[in-house]
Amino acid sequence: MLGIKAGAWRSSAHFYLVAALIVATALLGGSSRPDAGALLLLRPVVVALLGGVLLIAGGADRAIARAPGIFLALFAATIAVQLIPLPPQIWLALPGHGLFAPSFDLAGPAAGWRPISLYPDLTLNALIALLPALVVILGYVRLNPAQRLSLLPWLVAIAAISAMLGLVQILGGGNSPAYLYRPTSQGLPVGLFANRNHQAVFLALALAPLSVWGLRGSGKVALPIRVALVVGGLLLFMPVIILTGSRSGLIMAFGVLLLLPWILRVSLKRRLGNTRSQIVTYAALAVVLLVVAVIGYMVSSDQATSISRLLDTNELRAEKRILAAPVMIQMLKDFFPVGLGYGAFEPVFRAYEPDALLTPTYFNRAHNDLLELAMSGGLFTIAVMLVFAGWFMHRCIVLVRSNERGLPAIYARMSAVVILGLILASITDYPVRTPLITAVFTLACMWLENGYRSSPKLLEGEG
Numbered sequence: 384m385l386g387i388k389a390g391a392w393r394s395s396a397h398f399y400l401v402a403a404l405i406v407a408t409a410l411l412g413g414s415s416r417p418d419a420g421a422l423l424l425l426r427p428v429v430v431a432l433l434g435g436v437l438l439i440a441g442g443a444d445r446a447i448a449r450a451p452g453i454f455l456a457l458f459a460a461t462i463a464v465q466l467i468p469l470p471p472q473i474w475l476a477l478p479g480h481g482l483f484a485p486s487f488d489l490a491g492p493a494a495g496w497r498p499i500s501l502y503p504d505l506t507l508n509a510l511i512a513l514l515p516a517l518v519v520i521l522g523y524v525r526l527n528p529a530q531r532l533s534l535l536p537w538l539v540a541i542a543a544i545s546a547m548l549g550l551v552q553i554l555g556g557g558n559s560p561a562y563l564y565r566p567t568s569q570g571l572p573v574g575l576f577a578n579r580n581h582q583a584v585f586l587a588l589a590l591a592p593l594s595v596w597g598l599r600g601s602g603k604v605a606l607p608i609r610v611a612l613v614v615g616g617l618l619l620f621m622p623v624i625i626l627t628g629s630r631s632g633l634i635m636a637f638g639v640l641l642l643l644p645w646i647l648r649v650s651l652k653r654r655l656g657n658t659r660s661q662i663v664t665y666a667a668l669a670v671v672l673l674v675v676a677v678i679g680y681m682v683s684s685d686q687a688t689s690i691s692r693l694l695d696t697n698e699l700r701a702e703k704r705i706l707a708a709p710v711m712i713q714m715l716k717d718f719f720p721v722g723l724g725y726g727a728f729e730p731v732f733r734a735y736e737p738d739a740l741l742t743p744t745y746f747n748r749a750h751n752d753l754l755e756l757a758m759s760g761g762l763f764t765i766a767v768m769l770v771f772a773g774w775f776m777h778r779c780i781v782l783v784r785s786n787e788r789g790l791p792a793i794y795a796r797m798s799a800v801v802i803l804g805l806i807l808a809s810i811t812d813y814p815v816r817t818p819l820i821t822a823v824f825t826l827a828c829m830w831l832e833n834g835y836r837s838s839p840k841l842l843e844g845e846g
Contacts, residue, residue: 393441398530400435401522402537405822407432408515409541412818413576414564415748417508417726421564425818429514436518441525447836448524450774451828455516457767461760462510462725466503468496479718482734500724501731509725509759515818516825523829531833532790534826535596541819542589543616545574546623549582553626572623581817583632584808586620588823590639591646591797593617599647599793631811635804646796648788704750704811710735711749715758722761752809752816775802778835795834798827 411425469477474497475484483501500506523531549572552561557569564577576582597613624632714723714735723731729747736746749755757765779799785792805815805824814820 393439394525394527394530396439397436397441397522397525398533400432400439401519401526401534404429404432404515404518404522405534405537405541405819405826408819408822409544409575412515412822413574413581415578415581415813415816416564417505419564419577426511426514429518429818433514433518433521436521436525439525443521443524444836445524447829447833448520450832451825452520454767454771454774454828455513455520455825457770458764459510459513461764461767462506462513464763465500465506465722465724465760466498466510468498470496474499477721479714479721479723482717498724499721500727502724502727505726506724512816512818512821515822519822519825520829523826523833528791528837531830532794535592535794538589538592538823538826539596539616541575542586542593543619545576545582546572546586546619547574548572549574549623549626568627571628572626574623575819576817578812578817579627580629580631580808580812581814581820583624583627583629584635584804584812584814585820585823586624587632587635587639588801588804590617590620590636591643591800593620594643595646595793595797599790631808635808639800639804642800646793646800648786648793648796707732707736707740707746707749708751710737710740711751711754711758715754718758718761720762722757722759722764725759728755728758748813748816750812752813753806755813775799775806775831778831779803781835791834791837793834794830798830798834801827802831 407425407428411421411428414421475481477499480501497503498506548561552559552574553570553572555561562569562573563575564573567573567577568579571579573579573582574586576585593613593616597609597616621636624636710732714731728749732746732749740746749758753768756768760767778795782792782796782799802824805820805827808814815824
């Protein structure tokens with residue numbers, strides 16, 4: 384009996400440690416900048432939570448952690464290898480590194496051995512930035528099945544808070560004290576983030592967890608109340624997404640809404656009975672009509688910034704991320720196969736940036752995170768990304784071929800949509816570089832693998 388109570392206590396402790404990690408990254412991890420002041424508070428908290436996960440013993444389902452853990456270890460290895468010091472002669476012989484030979488000449492004998500990365504301090508920061516993902520993986524495998532599913536409402540609540548904070552920000556104007564970061568997208572509803580695109584993508588993808596929690600989640604909240612909350616959430620999230628002016632966020636939102644029938648994969652009549660089925664059906668129709676009405680009003684009143692930007696092809700062609708693409712491709716070629724170093728894109732890009740691209744603002748990221756990762760880590764990183772893509776595609780194929788309706792399978796389909804959405808968003812931006820979305824991405828990977836491993840029908844679907 385004591386052993387059972389002790390095991391339950393340890394499992395509960397790990398649940399609250401993972402939940403605390405999600406809350407901490409929500410409050411302090413909405414910026415992707417390595418010099419964000421909030422990191423001075425977040426990183427010690429993450430280390431403390433990691434220590435708690437490691438110190439509190441408990442059974443672990445290693446099978447679920449195997450694939451995500453291997454990917455995290457491989458990705459960490461691509462970063463760590465760039466911190467290995469090399470003698471000057473070898474360092475200068477690396478592809479692309481010869482451009483910085485004058486700095487060695489100026490330093491003389493003091494130059495000494497240098498890590499592979501051109502900016503090792505920024506590369507070390509990138510390695511430390513993986514700690515939230517490690518906490519999620521190590522904590523998740525020590526949870527019982529019910530606790531793994533119970534993490535979903537925390538994400539829904541954080542998304543709702545971020546959306547409401549965004550409304551407070553635009554009501555307060557560009558100098559509103561409700562903005563958590565500087566610099567930020569002032570005058571726009573960025574919520575818990577510093578970047579409007581990150582807020583929009585986060586809220587768009589949160590439509591999937593919101594719907595799963597409201598229509599298929601377990602708990603003490605009655606179904607009509609859950610449906611009302613889903614309706615309220617949609618009517619809250621969609622206007623905020625539109626007001627951010629993010630094209631990717633708007634496209635992502637409609638993509639998620641279109642995939643909801645596949646995610647839920649449920650016969651409402653068979654599960655809920657005729658009366659409740661009608662409640663959900665009418666509520667769904669009401670949501671569609673209300674969302675259309677809200678979008679129509681915002682378009683007519685010229686408040687739908689993201690729709691206007693989506694239709695403005697001239698602005699799209701003039702974007703610096705598109706104009707700079709040939710320069711970044713050249714950087715990839717010059718530093719291949721070793722890479723220029725994680726975190727080193729911005730200072731190295733300045734050495735390549737042509738006069739035609741000079742503007743009053745600087746290009747802090749490639750705005751194509753997949754390309755930036757390839758530039759940063761070279762061949763090793765590209766190989767890891769391809770292996771991850773293979774794992775993800777295999778899991779998605781199994782999910783598509785299966786008719787499994789259990790909660791683990793539903794969570795797996797939801798997670799597949801979230802992961803795919805973040806990958807697609809990373810083609811034009813860098814959302815996963817924020818600690819909050821790093822934690823969400825990792826949790827989605829765990830839910831995906833958990834659904835695959837715990838549903839016999841999913842495994843049978845492979846044949």
